[in-house]
Amino acid sequence: MTTAILVSILMTLVAASTPILLAALGELVTEKAGVLNLGVEGMMLCGAVAGFAVAFSTGSTMLGLIAAMAAGVATAMVFAVLTLSLTANQVATGLALTIFGIGASSLIGAGFVGRTITRLGPVFPAALSEHPWLRAVFGHDIVVYLSLALVLGVSLFLRRTRPGLILRAVGENDASAHAIGYPVIAIRYGAIAFGGALAGLGGAYFSLALTPMWADGLTAGRGWIALALVVFAAWKPGRLLLGAYLFGAVMTLELQAKAAGVTWLAPELLAMTPYLATIAVLTMMSLGRKTGRQHAPACLGKNFSAS
């Protein structure tokens, strides 16, 4: 019996971690290319609403996920054109993207509030997850496995492949990368698009798997937590995985406490925990100076123009 409970807690933890993991992984790649995109929350919301709208209209969750990625890429491209081609300030543009995402998703989603869809289901046949421990391995939906595969993929890409090396070079020293002949701007466009796709997917995980419905501001600041996670992970995909699951644990704890009817702590105070944990984690990262800012790509947030 306790096994079943443990496994169900584990399942909640994995589900709660997955959207932050996806969004943070996308942002990690973007930042490795030297671009700071503060619009993660906005891209997630656009992905969430686009995914829900398409899944609701077509009845296909898969199409919803694809639409969410497309929406994430589309909004990321607005950011890319402004910062890369028109050399706008990255911080300001990222903020604009988040404000835009909140407004646009609320506008598009107005007609979908209160509608329900079939939740994204486990990818493997139910027979495989009859036993609780097997369920812990085979009971997840496709996005969970995809997110884990992406962590491995991004890690290998950045460390072991030539394109990964070039992407890092662009983020560490754009002028040199340009001098050697690498297309700095084009590579950054690609990195921003990848970040957008994963943020969109992460957002859709809320509206298609976690809740599954649409409500204004559905992602509740998870995009910002994803940004903090990248710092926590010192720009390393492996540590990102750890961090995301740690945050998932904090959020699961919050849910469990609520479900268990904890009365000595008000639900509002419980709801503060992920945000306070984020601040605590950022602070601890800085206290251990060895793993602080110096891991950030050297050109992070700086605009590049060839002329």
Next chain:
Amino acid sequence: MLEWRRRREPSTLMLWLSPLIAIGLTMLLGMIVFTAMGYNGFHAVESIFVTPFLEPQRWPDLGVKAAPLVMIALGLAIGFRANVWNIGAEGQYIMGAIAGTGVALVTHEMTGWWILPAMALAGVLGGMAWAAVPAFLRVRLQVSEILTSLMLTYVAVQALYYLVRGPWKDPDGFNFPQTRMFGADQTLPAMMEGSLVHLGIPAALLIALVAWLLMEKTTAGYAVKVVGLAPAAARHGGFSADRVTWATLLASGGLAGLAGLFEAAGPFGQLTPQFPTGYGFTAIIVAFLGRLNPLGIVFGGIVLAATYVGGEIAQTTVRLPQAATGMFQALLLFVLLATDVLVKYRISWRVRVA
């Protein structure tokens, strides 16, 4: 073909013209977007951008909405100048309102001229305290103020929910999640009979003037700009970046807190869960539209106030959903950032000679 040439000096003309160009382009884009969505795009844009200015009965409302936006944006802009990105003004605004409301609740059976000033002071201190956390973390531990100030906004929202549903719930309020109404001496006096126009409007204008003098005419303002533009030069010049970080965060937190208190003691007259209206985020757009210049921000505040007032008008005239206002505001910021290219580049048509 289009030819782009980087200007040697940023164009001053374009610096001030581009916000106007941006507003024009946003109206045009808005028309296209809303028409594509099946609304009457022309009337939507007319309701949002033109009607609020043409109908005098809307002006008090414009002022009431512009005042908190201007106040918050003034503080933010000073920080942005110094590369201090306080994006948690919404949280400081809420905390200011909470602190001021605390005073109002303690004094609710008292009368006296001193109550309102005490509430205002509490509001400023509440906002400052909430901004002091990111300031401390950035100065002492190099933690990005962007993330910490924003995270604290979510905490402030939950704190508000907790208070109005729990300890501060009106005992005679039929269990509604809200505080008791403020008394006469805890409410900002109306400046015009029968309207919501309150002290916040002249206060915002006065603060804008003071901020302008501070930024343009004093060494402190100069220090802020140098730290933002050339940190290395600032160090050589003996300006302390840490002190600028503290000062700008405390100033913006205090102003946001004061704006929050004015809103609580003015239009709201109590605290409710509906109190956070996103002014702290919209003020970011105001700051940029005003070119981070205190006087420009007054203009920016009025324009963004019009989108709120006009957004409400458009809800009745063309049945535009309320959410359209937010999208419109963000569109404006996007277009503004895009038109910035005109400040940095000279763009001209040139016929290519074969």
